[in-house]
Structure formats: structure tokens, C-alpha cells
Amino acid sequence: MTIERRITLVVFAYKQSGMIDAAIDSALAQVCEPIEIILSDDASPDDTYARMLAKAAAYQGPHQVVVRRNEKNLGINEHFNVVVQAAHGDLIVMMAGDDISLPDRVAHIAQAWDNSGQKLDLIASHLYDMNAEGEVLGVVHVDDLSQWHTVGDWVRHRPYIIGAAHAFTRRLFDHFGALQPHVAYEDQVNVLRALCAGGACTIDIPLVRYRRGGVSDRMRDFSGKHFLASVQRLNRIHVALHKQWLHDAQIAGCLDLVQRSTEKEYQRELFIQSLLESPNWYTRCQNTLRPSLVPLGWRVRKLIYLSWPGIAARIRYMQSASKQMRNGDRR
Incomplete structure (x- = not known):
């Protein structure tokens, strides 16, 4: 018997064997209503997918865990499209396979959404800046999206955002459709979409440990x-x-x-x-x-x-x- 869950937390991963365990542990440790958790691997050549399967098999808790893998590497945008279409939740929480979500992240997001009467189509938060070794270096503050009310506000000044701490509604995706080829900045897309629809807000606390390793x-x-x-x-x-x-x-x-x-x-x-x-x-x-x-x-x-x-x-x-x-x- 399948139990309907209104929120889906998605962990996107590719070649993140050394960090995926911590990411999954933080997803499974969410203290909130029962949710759907999708662990999705984009055809990694390492053992990322095997680690996902092992974590899911060992999990005993209130959340429904789904493990999936693309047959071939799809890249960021198509991986995003496929997983969002597979999600059952009305609200989809994003998470990268090298980041860590705080235990109350989903609970805070759900509360913010409910406080808006489930009108908002995008909910963001601040993040902890974390290096490749997992050391927290400080807080990354993003813009308060509640100050952007219309597309006109976006035109005058685009907000500073980081998609690793975003959640958005399934209806937003369904209304505007899948991302087009080569789109890698889904956060930039979803903010404009949300301002054209039900609006957005930023929770004024950091809820994600955001790993910046690799760029330097x-x-x-x-x-x-x-x-x-x-x-x-x-x-x-x-x-x-x-x-x-x-x-x-x-x-x-x-x-x-x-x-x-x-x-x-x-x-x-x-x-x-x-x-x-x-x-x-x-x-x-x-x-x-x-x-x-x-x-x-x-x-x-x-x-x-x-x-x-x-x-x-x-x-x-x-x-x-x-x-x-x-x-x-x-x-």
C-alpha cells in the first residue's frame, strides 16, 4: 500500500562516492512529517549508486525511500527533469549529493509553505559555507526573496540565490514544463518562474551545509x-x-x-x-x-x-x- 506524501526530498548525485553517505544520512535524519526521499544517481562510474542502495536497505524509519539510477549519464538539466517527473510530492526539496541538510530543514520549509496557505512556489534559505573536508567556514546569506513581488522587481535587480537550498512546487514545473537542453542553472530558472506564479520567500536561517570543493x-x-x-x-x-x-x-x-x-x-x-x-x-x-x-x-x-x-x-x-x-x- 502506497501512502501519499506531500513533500519529496531529492538527493541528486554523480561521482560522489566519498561524500554521498553523509548526504544520505542527513536526508534520512529529517525530523518532520513522513516524506518521500528519492536518491538519484546519474550513471556514476564509481560506487555512488551501490552506497545509495546500501543506505536505503538499512533504513528503518517513517520516510519512504526510493533509489533510482539513469541508464546513461544525462547531465544536470535532464537528470533534473527526469527526477522531478518521477517525484510524487507537491513540494520538492533539492539537495546535492555532496551537501548536508540540517535535520529540521524540511520541517522549516513545510512550515513556511503552510504559512503562505501553500501559495508560494519557491522557498529558499541561507547556507553554511563548507569546504571539501567538511569544515564549516561561515554562513552564506542569500537575498530575501519575499522582497521580490513581481517580474518587474526581478527586472530591476535579480536576487542572489543558491539552488542547493531551494524547494519548489510540482505545479510550477508542470505549468512551465521541463528545462530545455543545456540549462544548468535551474535555480535561476525557478526564481523567475516563481515570481511569475505564486511567489517566493527565504527562510532567515541556514538549513544546508553547502560544499564548495572542486571549483578552486x-x-x-x-x-x-x-x-x-x-x-x-x-x-x-x-x-x-x-x-x-x-x-x-x-x-x-x-x-x-x-x-x-x-x-x-x-x-x-x-x-x-x-x-x-x-x-x-x-x-x-x-x-x-x-x-x-x-x-x-x-x-x-x-x-x-x-x-x-x-x-x-x-x-x-x-x-x-x-x-x-x-x-x-x-x-
């Missing part, structure tokens, strides 16, 4: 090849995000407003895309000199960086070294 290691590679690959990856993500914003704004009936407010930065990303897709120097120069909303000086700088990525990588290295010196890191 990637940034130590300052080769031209790595620089170009990084630009390609980020450009693909940013173009997809803008397309998603416009798609959702059209559904919500505020396309003109969102389009006007994002047009300049979208044109920058499209210009970078044109340089990356240009087969030769001549075509890149043509694209650079074509009339555009993007300032010519900015376009020329990007032309130089993407034509000679080794120069850009060297500049990035010097900027990083200067920052480390200012911060007292002389390694």
Missing part, C-alpha cells in the same frame, strides 16, 4: 585549451538560460518585459557563440564588425581572447595570482 582546483588550470573549453561550456549554459527565460516569460505573458531587460547580455552571449562557431579568422572579424548592441571595444577584446586563448589564460593566471597575494595566500 579547476581554476588552477590556466592553459589556453582549458580557457577555451571553459568559455565554450559557460557560453552554452548562458545561451540556454536566456532561451529558457524567454520561453517561460512567453508562457507567463511578460515576454516583452523580460526580453528588454536581458537583451544586452543575451546579445553578448550570442556574439561569443558566433566567435566560437566561426571557422576562421576572417569570419570572426566579420562577426565582430557587424552592427550590434554590444560595444565594439568589448567585441574586439573577446575576438582577441578567443583567437589567442593562451593570452587570455595568461591574463587569468595573473589576475588569480594577484588576488591570492591580496588575500595573503602566497603558495
Whole structure:
């Protein structure tokens, strides 16, 4: 007999063998009403999935635990789409496989949702900043989403948010649909969606230990090849995000407003895309000199960086070294 649960907590994981146990333990330790907990692995090549199965088999408690695995690696956005569609809860709480949720996280989220009469479509919180070793370094404060009432507020100033501490309604996903290909910043998507629908709020306490490991290691590679690959990856993500914003704004009936407010930065990303897709120097120069909303000086700088990525990588290295010196890191 299946018992209906109105809240689903999803633990998304990929290649997180060394951290997934702590993440799952924190999910199973939620002190709240009985919920559905989905442990979802994106075809990890390590034993992440096996650890999920072991934790679920050993669990004895009030929550319903579901373990699933994608047959092949889907990436962030499609993994998100598949799992949300599989969730049974009306409210979906997000969690990464290398983070830790505090025991009362879901309870606080449920209370905030109920206090709004279940009107809110997105609920956020602050986070504890945690390094790769699990040491808490401080608190990361995000913006109070209750101060953003309309899309007009979003247009004037986009809130600072971190999706690792988000919960959103299933109806929000159903209304706007699945994320489009290459969208990796689902938090940026869901905030705009929520402001077009039932609104959002921020719980004024940290409820997640947010692990930041890995980013600094990637940034130590300052080769031209790595620089170009990084630009390609980020450009693909940013173009997809803008397309998603416009798609959702059209559904919500505020396309003109969102389009006007994002047009300049979208044109920058499209210009970078044109340089990356240009087969030769001549075509890149043509694209650079074509009339555009993007300032010519900015376009020329990007032309130089993407034509000679080794120069850009060297500049990035010097900027990083200067920052480390200012911060007292002389390694």
C-alpha cells in the first residue's frame, strides 16, 4: 500500500562516492512529517549508486525511500527533469549529493509553505559555507526573496540565490514544463518562474551545509585549451538560460518585459557563440564588425581572447595570482 506524501526530498548525485553517505544520512535524519526521499544517481562510474542502495536497505524509519539510477549519464538539466517527473510530492526539496541538510530543514520549509496557505512556489534559505573536508567556514546569506513581488522587481535587480537550498512546487514545473537542453542553472530558472506564479520567500536561517570543493582546483588550470573549453561550456549554459527565460516569460505573458531587460547580455552571449562557431579568422572579424548592441571595444577584446586563448589564460593566471597575494595566500 502506497501512502501519499506531500513533500519529496531529492538527493541528486554523480561521482560522489566519498561524500554521498553523509548526504544520505542527513536526508534520512529529517525530523518532520513522513516524506518521500528519492536518491538519484546519474550513471556514476564509481560506487555512488551501490552506497545509495546500501543506505536505503538499512533504513528503518517513517520516510519512504526510493533509489533510482539513469541508464546513461544525462547531465544536470535532464537528470533534473527526469527526477522531478518521477517525484510524487507537491513540494520538492533539492539537495546535492555532496551537501548536508540540517535535520529540521524540511520541517522549516513545510512550515513556511503552510504559512503562505501553500501559495508560494519557491522557498529558499541561507547556507553554511563548507569546504571539501567538511569544515564549516561561515554562513552564506542569500537575498530575501519575499522582497521580490513581481517580474518587474526581478527586472530591476535579480536576487542572489543558491539552488542547493531551494524547494519548489510540482505545479510550477508542470505549468512551465521541463528545462530545455543545456540549462544548468535551474535555480535561476525557478526564481523567475516563481515570481511569475505564486511567489517566493527565504527562510532567515541556514538549513544546508553547502560544499564548495572542486571549483578552486579547476581554476588552477590556466592553459589556453582549458580557457577555451571553459568559455565554450559557460557560453552554452548562458545561451540556454536566456532561451529558457524567454520561453517561460512567453508562457507567463511578460515576454516583452523580460526580453528588454536581458537583451544586452543575451546579445553578448550570442556574439561569443558566433566567435566560437566561426571557422576562421576572417569570419570572426566579420562577426565582430557587424552592427550590434554590444560595444565594439568589448567585441574586439573577446575576438582577441578567443583567437589567442593562451593570452587570455595568461591574463587569468595573473589576475588569480594577484588576488591570492591580496588575500595573503602566497603558495
